[in-house]
Amino acid sequence: MNIVLNGExxxxxxxxxxxxxxxxxxxxxxxxxxxxxxQIIARPQWHVYLLQEQDKVDVVRAIGGG
Incomplete structure (x- = not known):
């Protein structure tokens, strides 16, 4: 199964x-x-959200700073 993860x-x-x-x-x-x-997926839903063929998944890390 293929997905697009952060554009790749x-x-x-x-x-x-x-x-x-x-x-x-x-x-x-x-x-x-x-x-x-x-569409943002809330953390409590991660375990029940099933990925589908060609889903586009974006993972963004929070960065602190000022």
């Missing part, structure tokens, strides 16, 4: 939950926001 093609072995993708990217527990097809 990314292949998944099988359909998976958004939380599984985040875990495979070693981003679990980090301050990030995730949008799928330009």
């Amino acid at each position: 093609q990314h292949q998944l072995a099988a359909p998976q939950a958004l939380s599984e993708l985040i875990g495979s990217l070693n981003l679990s527990g980090q301050a990030i926001a995730v949008a799928v097809n330009r």
Whole structure:
């Protein structure tokens, strides 16, 4: 299954939950926001949101500063 992750093609072995993708990217527990097809997915929904073929996933890290 193919998705677009931060603008680049990314292949998944099988359909998976958004939380599984985040875990495979070693981003679990980090301050990030995730949008799928330009729609923000709330963190509590990551484990039930199933990715579909050609979904466009954007992962953005929060950066502190001033």
